[in-house]
Amino acid sequence: MTTTSERTLVNYAVTDGVAVIELSNAPANTYSYEMMRQLDEAILQARFDENAHVIVIRGAGERFFCAGAEISMLNSVSPTYKYYFCLHANETLTRLEQTPKLVIAALNGHTVGGGLEIALACDIRIARRGAGQVGLPEINLGVLPGTGGTQRMARALPKNKAIEYMTEGKLMSFEEAQDLGLINYIYDSEGYWEKVLEYAKTFCPPNKASRTVGRIKRSVQSGSEVAFSEALAIERELQQLCFQSEDAKEGISAYIEKRKERNFTGR
Structure with missing residues (x-):
């Protein structure tokens, strides 16, 4: 998925019918254009992989699912670059959303900004209890959630709540997000990943069509x-x-x- 000059920022593996796509950029799994391009390739690989019946996206490590775009990168590039960066990120997440395989977001840690935007493009979201918060606080940077956040959040919540959370830049606990319908399940920290995989496998043959x-x-x-x-x-x-x-x-x-x-x- 990478050229010889690139770091591996997205890992891809298939086990027992479950394709695992892991965002891997310590410490917060923030994404650049390079990571988005690798994520795009991994999504396409999962689409074509006949051994992959379900897709799970997770963040490497224990603290973050993803904290969004690399702010240092955004600070160093031109407005034109930023535009095309956002355009490609939108295209990537739309490809994920339209892939005809169930996509589960394993929110193993903080899921904020563009990280939540990735999670919102998934079909089911499962959080690890006590592991972090979710939200779209881009207003604090003077920008809007520009990777589909304003649109997917407004489709996931009542419009007034979506505007409230985005304009106030509020973060919420996983429990609050579950009450609002943003998160489907919260699993205890002990054995969290094994439980996510067990759940994902219930959608694989012979259990489900x-x-x-x-x-x-x-x-x-x-x-x-x-x-x-x-x-x-x-x-x-x-x-x-x-x-x-x-x-x-x-x-x-x-x-x-x-x-x-x-x-x-x-x-």
Whole structure:
């Protein structure tokens, strides 16, 4: 994923059907254009990887999922560079959001600024209890959350709450974020990563029809951005793909035969 002149800032590995994408830039896993480019490549790799049924994104270490963009980098480059940096970051996170595989954000530490923007582009967010805070405090730098933050936060929260948190630059605990619906689950610190992987594997064959999981995700993500009639058309086309799958045949047969177990294959 890198040239010989680049550091490895994003690690990619697949185990038991779960593709793990790890942001790795100590101490806070902040991102530059180089990291975003590597993240973009990892997302594409996971898309094409037939052994990857679910994607999990995490931060290296114990303290940070990601603290956003490197401020020192932003301070040293031209406004034109910053524009294209933000444009590419938006394209990368949109690619993640539109990938037809479930994406889980493992919030193992502080998730602020662009780190929360990455997490908001994921489908399910699981935090580690007591490990940090979340928020979009870019207002304190005199800029707005420019990697999709203003749009995804306003779709995840009531508009007035989204504006409140972004304009006041407030950080919130994982528990508060869960109450608002930004976080799905909070797992205890002990055994946190193992529990995240265990949860991710529940969406892999033979437990779930993983391609159908991905199509549900695509139907929601794409359908929510268009008119209702067009959204229904997207749903119908994705349903037709499901009907043609081996997993639909297995699921329907198991129901008819009154079998509790399903042997899904992801095909």
